[in-house]
Amino acid sequence: MSHGERTHARRSRLLYPDVYRVGAAGLRARPTRVILSALGIAIGIAAMIAVVGISTSSRARLNDQLAALGTNLLTTQPGTSIDGQDTTLPADSPGKVGLIGKVTKVGAVATLRSVDVYRSRLIDPNNTSGIDVRAADLDLLGLLGGRLREGTWLTKVTANYPTVVLGGIAADRLGIVSPGSQIWLGDTQFTVIGILGALPLAPDLDSSALIGEAYATARFDWDGKPTTLYERSADADVGAVRDLLPRTVNPENPENVDVSRPSDALAAKNAADLTFTGLLVGLGSVALLVGGIGVANTMVISVLERRHEIGLRRSLGATRGHIRIQFLAEALLLSALGGVVGAAVGFGAVAVFARVNGWPIAVPPAIFAAGIGATLLIGAVAGLYPAIRAARTPPTASLNA
Amino acid sequence: MNDSVIELDRVVRDHGNPPVRAVDHVSLSVAPGEFAAIVGPSGSGKSSLLNIIGTLDRPTSGRARVDGRDVGAMSDAALSALRAYRIGFVFQQFHLALGVSAVDNVPDGLLYTGTPRAERRRRAVASLTRVGLAGRLHHKPDQLSGGERQRVAIARAIVSDPALLLADEPTGNLDQRSGAGVMELLQELNEMGTTVMMITHDVRLAERIPRRISMRDGQIVADDREVTV
DSSP: OHHHHHHHHOOOBOOHHHHHHHHHHHHHTOHHHHHHHHHHHHHHHHHHHHHHHHHHHHHHHHHHHHHHHOSOEEEEEEOBOTTSOBOOOOTTHHHHHHHSTTEEEEEEEEEOTTOOEESSTTSOTTOOTTOEEEEEOTTHHHHHTOOEEEEOOOOTTGGGSSEEEEOHHHHHHHTOOSTTOEEEETTEEEEEEEEEOOOTTOGGGGGEEEEEHHHHHHHHOOOSOOSEEEEEEOGGGHHHHHHHHHHHHOSSOGGGEEEEOHHHHHHHHHHHHHHHHHHHHHHHHHHHHHHHHHHHHHHHHHHHHTHHHHHHHHHTTOOHHHHHHHHHHHHHHHHHHHHHHHHHHHHHHHHHHHHHHTOOOOOOHHHHHHHHHHHHHHHHHHHHHHHHHHHHSOGGGGSOO | OTTOSEEEEEEEEEETTTTEEEEEEEEEEEOTTOEEEEEOOTTSSHHHHHHHHTTSSOOSEEEEEETTEEGGGOOHHHHHHHHHHHEEEEOTTOOOOTTSOHHHHGGGGGTTBTOOHHHHHHHHHHHHHHTTOGGGTTOOGGGSOHHHHHHHHHHHHHTTOOSEEEEESTTTTSOHHHHHHHHHHHHHHHHTTOEEEEEEOOHHHHHTSSEEEEEETTEEEEEEEOOOO
């Protein structure tokens, strides 16, 4: 009788480390199948992490850019009048804008419509390469936060002579790589003294040839009217300045003046990218779902194939619960394997993409947590039904019928 | 009679629908330390009876007491515990995990007793030594002969020191010599106090077993005991 009492006190127990061990052993026994079904999960997770990582990296780059360029720049341009006529900005508008108390810096450019630029005088006059010639204020470069790729910016002295600073795109189109080259501008030989780097806040200047205002007035009869005004103020004053600008520039017809904030355009472009990101994340989650179905399929087949093993484990003392948790652990490990590999591949893709584009690598840690969480959830859902089926396998399956 | 390891009282087991009677009113008592063979033609209900004795299955009607406890009244968890601690199984096709060495297969006999891994392994080595495989600890099943594989399976069955060892045609897949070796091992275990029940087709083997229970059509038709000296 003492035997009976002892048995009564003892229960079937499976230690937690052993739950992991039996799950892992089940996977090790069928490596090919495990790799293939984990691959489905891995592709889904990799796609999601890559998409989110690339989009956050691109946003990080934009934020860096905006932080460097500042969001306090406003652009003022002539608009169209009520009767559809193109208007102009008065010649004295840079000076008037400078008088607004909150404005800290002003700069202007004027497009010289009748003047074209060519690599040399021998080029067909119709082949203008789409480059605008503009008269530029000497303060412009500092105001736009621009940098020179090569050479120097216009100075008080060089502005009086046929010297030109090329925007980056303009230089590429003309085939100019270094200062000192001669180009044909209007009807004169000009010397290139500098080449600009990209100006994200004034992208139209990238395809411009910039000459001094003094020389433009003297040689091309520029009337002194700017076509674009740039100004900066303290960040807090941007709204107030924005309201003041049209009336200051053109008190008679303030409605003819267009004011815009270039940093908004950059942010809007990024917002459009985000919509696209949402679509890709959707696609990634479909891949993840298909991966989850793959795991469920693998597990169901596994349960059918392993009736003998289940029967054996039952004969060794496993309860139904132990069989259930074994198969659940197996499904969880399988999808976790896919999740970890997928996260690594996704991060690698982001790193390569960011490196190639010169962006900072910014993958929010939360996306890893969400990704791994999603795989575990998928593993649990996919494994639940096969696990319940496994637990229902009769213990007698181990013996010959 | 309360001392019996196995006590069956008019046990019936029907399978399927319409029901086929696999075990038909079997009453049987096995005392601790006995060595009994169940013999009979295919389909005579030997395996169904062994499943009930091993608590892998419950009787359709009648009472089955194993290790002093009523199988019909016990929960799945309680039956599992009984199997984990008190009953060892040996199968015709060994059911060893392939690609896993002997010393890693045998500890599974203690897996569901909550014994920590190091202790399981230590006892597995002792158990393998007991079945004469001390020199084959790290061999995988495909590196062992059939007889050796069955010894590994027996080591796994006895690693938890069960009171009752059940063997379903343990020599069925073995040649004459290996079968005789396994038989000797079971006899040794029996001599050291384990109750052994074994299904066999082999009449010559059965003759060496002190008690032979013959079945036909789900019923016991003979229960011969050798008169021990």
